[in-house]
Amino acid sequence: MKNTYFTSYFPLISILLFSASCSLAATAYVTELLQTYSIYNGMLEFLSANEIRIGLFIVFALIFFMLFSALKLIADTITELALLFFSKDPEGENLKKIRIGSVFYLGSSLVSLAFIQQPLFILAVILIATLSYFIFIVYKIQATLSLVSLIGFILFELIFWFAFVMAIFYVVIKLYNSIMASLPV
Structure with missing residues (x-):
């Protein structure tokens, strides 16, 4: 089809499917966790098992939808x-x-639905799709960029994502350490 x-x-669609697969995996994990800590039986006094699963699914689907959308x-901005x-x-041909x-993300989001029982495989599918998409972008735009510009483009993307992940990791570690330090042990 010629329409852009x-x-x-x-x-x-990819975000919805990834959110669904991740939230189904998270719902199963949290349900198991609630049963392990005997909270699930107390919840069954107020809600049915299906209502608990549907409620957990909706909450996790919303969280993952917001995460993937962000x-x-x-x-896209980077x-x-x-x-x-x-x-x-200047015309935006790239x-x-x-x-x-x-299409890489659409296909991988469909594949992720097969790995609902293995959340690490869902993460692996997302990472493989991202790497494939990045290679595709570099391949598609390499003809319109000089070698220096192409290297700059690649380094800009890699440095940003490395710094972004490290910043998130740093904040999580700092929060964890502050919570652990505030516990009365």
């Missing part, structure tokens, strides 16, 4: 910012070239 907007709904927004800095493409790359 044909793939515009792929990211939304990550997509950040990724990619477009890198193209602004390193590409000499953006049109890489738009079809959302």
Whole structure:
């Protein structure tokens, strides 16, 4: 199909499917955890088992939807910012070239539904899709960039995501340490 907007709904479908697979895995894990700590039986006095699972699914689906939507927004912004800095493409042809790359996420989101029982495999599918998408982007735009601009584009993306992940890791460790230090032991 020649319409440039044909793939515009792929990211939304991908986010919904990834959110569903992650929330189903999280619901199963939390249900198991609640049963282990004998909280589940107390909840059954107020809600049925299906209501508990549906409620947990809705909460986790909302959380994962917000997480994946935010990550997509950040990724799109960083990619477009890198193209602004390193590409000499005032018409936005590179953006049109890489738009079809959302097929990687759509396909991997369908695959992730098969791994509901293995949350680490869902994470692996997401990481493989991201790596494949990044390689696709570099392949598609490499003809329009000089070697220095291409290296700058790649380094900009890698340095941003490394710093982003390290900052999140640092904040989580600091929060964990402050919680552990505040416990009366």
